[in-house]
């Protein structure tokens with residue numbers, strides 16, 4: 001295990017999907033904890049305007065569309081001094097593997113959640129290696145650890161993020177880079193607005209991630225539900241798989 005602690009104080013971060021939800025909360029938390037600068041990867045540069053009076057030049061919106069290779073290249077050219085990369089941007093396209101929409105759903109989830117994340121990371125990795133210490137934070141999901149039938153395609157994309165995180169951690173072992181995987185449960189953002197269940201707040205998730213960086217944690221289960229799943233996953237992964245697999249039928253029966 002790398003013993004790298006990456007306090008945000010005085011460091012430069014790049015957060016994808018910074019304009020809303022978990023990404024916005026992480027951006028604010030990093031700035032509150034003393035980050036020198038946060039590049040906010042967004043598709044609408046004006047979407048951070050309301051935070052400018054508070055954070056001024058420390059908050060730098062950068063155009064980033066993970067479905068557009070040119071925008072990824074351009075964004076990474078503008079963010080040469082980054083120490084902490086937060087791969088947060090993501091989409092949730094519902095659907096499993098037994099419908100007419102399966103291939104479309106797979107394509108959308110994978111294009112942003114997997115290919116976008118990999119392209120952005122690969123574009124920045126040499127830069128990160130040159131920093132004194134650095135971090136790559138990938139937002140997976142508890143659904144990346146076990147699949148839920150209504151969302152099989154999304155789960156597969158988040159499982160890929162989990163595997164990519166493990167792969168990066170292995171390759172970057174004994175370097176200057178901390179590789180953190182984050183596995184949230186249901187969080188109250190636009191992504192889950194149609195989901196009727198108890199949800200934790202993006203602010204709590206952001207606090208756990210930023211504290212996790214300072215503590216040098218490789219795995220972060222940032223909310224009430226994910227802490228329970230995380231504990232079970234570490235000892236009995238098959239039980240998590242069975243519970244998630246039957247979650248939909250339990251909801252339908254209720």
Ligand SMILES: NC(=O)c1ccc[n+]([C@@H]2O[C@H](COP(=O)([O-])OP(=O)(O)OC[C@H]3O[C@@H](n4cnc5c(N)ncnc54)[C@H](OP(=O)(O)O)[C@@H]3O)[C@@H](O)[C@H]2O)c1
Nearest residue numbers: 017021022043065066088089090141184186187189190191
């Ligand atoms: N909410 C949850 O319950 C939950 C649980 C586990 C994991 N997660 C993960 O946490 C991350 C953040 O989710 P959230 O809940 O904050 O979702 P959200 O509120 O829907 O925000 C998603 C963010 O991703 C950005 N994004 C989407 N497609 C993009 C693209 N092609 N290029 C660049 N940015 C793009 C969005 O930008 P626009 O505003 O421009 O669309 C937005 O900033 C995601 O990776 C998600 O899978 C969420």
